[in-house]
Amino acid sequence: MTRALLGSAALSLAALSPAFAQTEITFFYPVQVGGPLTEVVDGYVAEFEAQNPDISVEAIYSGSYTDTTTRALTAARSGTPPTVAVMLATDIFTLIDAEVIAPLDEQIATPEDQAWLDGFMPAYLASARLDGHVWGAPFQRSTAVMYYNKEAYAAAGLDPETPPVTWEEMVEHGKALTIRDDAGNVTQWGLGIPGSSNAAHWLFGALVAQNGGQLSSEDGLHTFFDSPEVIGALEYWVSLGAEHAIHPPGVLEWGTTPSDFMEGRLAMAWTTTGNLTNIRDNAPFDFGVAAYPGNPDPASVLGGGNMYIFADASDEEKAAAFQFIKFMTSDELLADWGIQTGYVAPRDGSWDTQALQDYVTEVPQADVARRQIAVSVPEISTYEGQRVNEVLNAALQAALTGQQTPEAALTAAQAEAERILSVYRD
Template identity: 40%
Template sequence: MAKSWIAWFTAASAALGLGLAQKTSITFYYPVGVAGPLARFIEGYVAEFEKRNPDIEVKTVFGGNYEENQAKVVAAIKAGTPPDTAILLSQQLFTLLSMDAIEPFDPYLSKDPELKQAVGDFFPAFMMNSTLDGKVYSLPFQRSTPILYYNKEAFKEAGLDSEKPPATWEELVEYAKKLTKRDAQGRVVRYGVAIPTEDRSTWLLEALVIQAGGLLYDPQGRGCKVLVNTEATRQAMQFKRDLAALHKVSPEGVIAWGTTPGDFAAGKVAMIYHSTGSLGFIRNNARFPFGTAFLPKKVRYGVPTGGANFYLFKGSDPAKREATLRFIKYMVSPELQARWSMDSGYVAARRASWSLPAMKEYTRQWPQALVAREQLAYAKAELPVYNLQQVKDIVAEAEQAVVLGRKDVREATKEAQARVDQALAPFCKR
């Protein structure tokens, strides 16, 4: 009886034009790579999108940090249930292609002027890891460069000009010696500088390699050639070792990525290398005036771009794909990119965002936010390689061995090069 009544009601509703609207449901995985309540911001943006688009439901999956999120997406792909879209590191392109997991945006660009306009409006530096063979495989969202944060109060206390941060590696050491503070017993109560050595990341090492005049990869290598056993890489690793072991201006041992902004905000270290994406956290937690600056150079200024992009995963039906594209367009729009930059500190990836009145007012109040954008003029693509996480793990292990004094830098880079070449071999057969 109940089933008959439901059938009658459904038929009657359809006849009267009262059919129940069907929602299209899409799945979205995302990470948070820096300190602060960034997941709350992203969930808020999703809720706003759903309110504006009541025919679409976005099922969010917070994946943890970049590496954890990548692992969860890969697990979903292998299980045959890939997300409709996910924010993953821009440098994951080759790994995702090797899994045959993603599709390019190009078929949709030709049909969607709004999407095509967005691609043309992104800063070119942020598109370096997004394209291959003329195809667009991902769209920038939470993008960054590493920058120098420095404590202006500590600078004045040490007799340094608070408006002139160090511009070279030599100046960084000189400043850090003056900024390192000890108590009556000789114990360090404030270090001069901290450059994190994250377990599974090569990002800040890449920056130092670029500044030493090199690159951690061959740009012509098509994801198959990593350059570990080079003089520039050795100089970069040794510099990090020397800050603690020789100059005594940086904490001994491995410096954790996640705790470094908090240590800076607490006054435990006067200068740090960190993502511009940590600007929001530092802005809200530091109880002293602080500045931001380009990372100091050795032979040149330079940083890798960083952060993550939206990807499209194979397997979506037309309705899901259309809903996914509407969602991505919303998330990368100039207005939302500006909000995201103001909320987090990440660089608004759209050039149009910086002309909006709210963004102009924000950068007037917080000129520190302009540094990462201006540093894009010196940016290189972030390590683009197959088997990305294993390669990064190998290089990071070598870096840690040098920083901890367990291996000579020449031994460490030679061994790491052999291991990296072996890790790439299955993906790079000629």
């Protein structure tokens, strides 16, 4: 983002700021997907400090989302928490239960503050609402989408402008796109859905929604892993490799999926919108971005992180962190963040900016995620979220590797998840 563009947003926010006496805040940010994200965030931090010379922001790049949450919780328990951090929206139950974050809405002091809060898309703000408070600001938000190689489509005799819209069509396209050499070795798989432990539960949530099910209750106290809809979704995922032979065997890694796609090993790939810029900059072929298919109704899953203020910060630090959050989630900056990364700007006002409108005209793939929000469901979110996700991911991997049937794996996972969550129910 240019300094002039960012400066106008920052100046408008700075005009609302109280006077700070050289307040220092720490900012934990998860580096999770491809691309030079640290450089982009460093630029935003520098611009904020230029517009707010009495606030100093130390940006700490803290690994994956899981790493960031673990690191932030450990720091909070040792008495040295960050002031503000980007952590998964689904961490809200864990963070509130640990009493480490402060309600964000306690910082709302002016009509302008309220207008800023009201500007977030309801689908994304909903994940920050609990117990009568708003606990975080949507920032690094996404939906999962399907990237597909248009050149591979054409070579297979498929229409490059008509990606699959049902599970059956995805299998049909996958068979046409899977290529084997004379020795029978696959040189191009039709489809890849990452099943590694940092992604399986997220993408599986989309399959479950497409099959008419859900993974967890809204109150975070129950899971439904052994329901027919959930078991059926996993049976379909397993069948892509075991029966239809269009998917790599075993567990596809989240981190290598973009490169597998860009290097031609996958003709269709499920991953985050946050990889759009990386793929656009590096794919040596024309590609498309498609909404997920359905069975029969399409569905995807919302994902990504919110910005949280930590409870043990001083009042001055909380006020400074709030100013920083408003800056980072202004219409203009979130528009630029979407352009720079591929994440979905979670504010309607961002999509009204000239910058994002021009970008969508140039890169129409960027608008797929926004249009898919209407049929997207929340990511699985429960108390003891990391433990519950680990249980689910282990079950998914056991089924994908053929160690257990989907029904056996998910039935065992449901029993363990219920054991974990039972202590939180009256």
